[in-house]
Amino acid sequence: MFVKVLFLYMILGLPKATVCQNLTVHKKLYNDLFNDYNPEITPFDTENGNSYEKWINFKFYNLGINHYDEVEGILSLTSITQLTWLDSSLRWKPSDYNNISQMTVSTGTIWFPHIVLLSDANKLEPFGSTSLFKVRIYHNGYIEWFPAHVINSKCAANIRKFPFDEQQCSLKYFVWEPSWQIYLQPVSKPYSDIHETKSPDWIVQSWEMKADKQGNISLAVILKIKREPLYYNILVFTPIAVLSLLNPLVFLLPHNSGERISYGMTVLLSFVIFLTLASDKIPATSNPISFLIVFIVLVFIASAVILLFNIINCYFYKDDKEIKGCLKHIAKILCRKGRKEKVSTFDEITIFYKDIALGLDKFCFVMSYIFMFSLITVYFIILLF
Template sequence: MISIIKLLTLFIITVYCQSDDQKQEEAAIKKLRNNLFKNSSYDPMIVPVKNWSHTLNVHLSYNLIKIFDLDVNTNILTTEGWLLMSWTDQHLQWNPDDYDKISIIRVAPDEVFKPDFMLFNSVDVNTMKDNTIKTNMLLYSTGEIMWVPPVVLKSLCDVDLTNWPYDEQTCFLTFGSWTHDGLGINISDDCNISLEEYWPSGEWDILGTEVRRKDLYFTCCPEPYPEVSFFIKMRRKTTLYHYTVFLPVSTAVLLNLLMFWFAIHSNNRFLLSGLSLLLMTIILLYLGSRFGIGTDTIPFAIRYISRTILAIGLTLVWTTVAYNLLNMDIQVPDGIKRIVAPAEWIIKRSGGNMDSDTVNLTIDDQNVGYNNRQMKDKSLEIVITIIDRLVFVIFFIVIISMHL
């Protein structure tokens, strides 16, 4: 029983001492804040240097968290990250021994001077103002201030889609003071971009980053205007497009090549060629709606698909012409007959027998076409078949050459 009473007494004393220490610390912080902001007539609009000939050096870094989107229609890159800014306020320094060993306090952004950094290549002048969270700042006894606000940025990015979807894009974020020149606020040379907290994107892989700082000079003003740019080099992930674009395109091309192995008067030729043309047109419309008109470059994939559609359309035109020629009463000159006579085996190898299906609308028309072809000389069919094989070779060469 006595031991329990001792434990309770020790607990009460500990809680009382902690509460007393907390009150003492709070009183010291209030005293410090009064001396820093109220009694000293501190003005957050004045650059915090004691000598106006001195420059306020600001360290600026960017911690990239997420790449939300790179819109190829509007050339807008949307990212989320943390801006890390630090500088020394010479008007906000104190001796920790005078304030219960307090060496750091939290202050609101509106209480102290902060650099008026803006995103120069922003698509909206209110981007940083509306999307920057007003987190507290850390103020140290040395006067050093550290501010790490999370911010969503929308910046312009020149997109080159020539090699889509194997394209690589380099975008940048350029920051600088909006109203101060380099003699008032200078951006230090040790700026950097960090990927330690980066969350991988579903569409982009980051290949590398780079930081470039430079001083700008204008004809109106002799003072330097420093700015820093954070470059992000990205490469598009292509796995999805292998299934949604390249596999259907390859299938359509193979179907059109397969068409040539059917007899000219077979329904299968029109079916396969028409299906290939429809499939390629749907893919082209999909890509056209995806890219829109926001880019000056036309992807090689769209050029390839467009030319392939033209080639498939020409083969369909040839099939229609060849089919109608077979149903016409055309006399082949004797000289051509002697040339193509040894090539009769082509007809047999191509499956071009007279019992194949035709595209006549009625059974009577089909029978009439069949009887007409039975009475005709085989030389015309041999000539057309030879031309058809040449068209196959030309189509195959065109498709291959467009890959090179």
């Protein structure tokens, strides 16, 4: 019975003893590494001529675009930055420490590079100054650090082709160190979308990382994004195009119906009300101005001109006086039906102001549609090219 109890005690106590032993080894390793370690001293050894130890590998992961304010020119995104560097004073032999090949410590324990996002819209602050993300130390002296950030970077917007616009934002990183021996080395694969959360408004087209050619103390992550235009096409462009094509139909209404002016006013007021609603969806910026704004203004002016000619036509239609003088030649052109009729002299033709109104209706109807279709076509050509 005593033997069984002793055996059971040994079995249950073995894991606890192993854990205690590992904790002891970790503690010994920690004390051996940081006994004479000073995090204020740059660990790069510049005396032996090993320039590889001076470089910091930089890799960028985008986790998703949170928001892009075109008016303020601020891009908000969540990202993870992978930094890898060599600290030759933090090396050990795993065989001397129970085959421990790596360990994690807080950022305040070791030296880490002070890298600043120069394009930060809030404040210039080095990575890790308030970071709770720990660093991983390998037995060969290499250190990995994965700080995560919600970045608010300055990015001037170019909404000239809104809502088919593409934006290019540059996240500029800089090594804020007094020593010129510290450089940033972009990793060959700058971007990974494995953990990216897709934005409903923006599509990430491409990434590019460029280091400073004059010393590699700075690095830029160039992000190219494209807006999803479907929402704005349905809500903004389609109703405007429909209203613009409905406007010329006012010239087909009979003058005696009394609905011509009310129809024109209704379309114009509907257009104004819609512009008020659509203005909340269009970025309010003057430099550069959006082609869509120019398109809306031109359509609005054309609608006002259509209403003006409609009022003039109604005024002429009620006048039964005969036209004389040079106005008679203009009326002949407007009232031409396209067929040849033999007349003795031009003076025998009697034309009234009502005929001018009917001729203006046809002329304005055709010219209005030509202008509207041309305006829409030119707008799309500008957006595509």
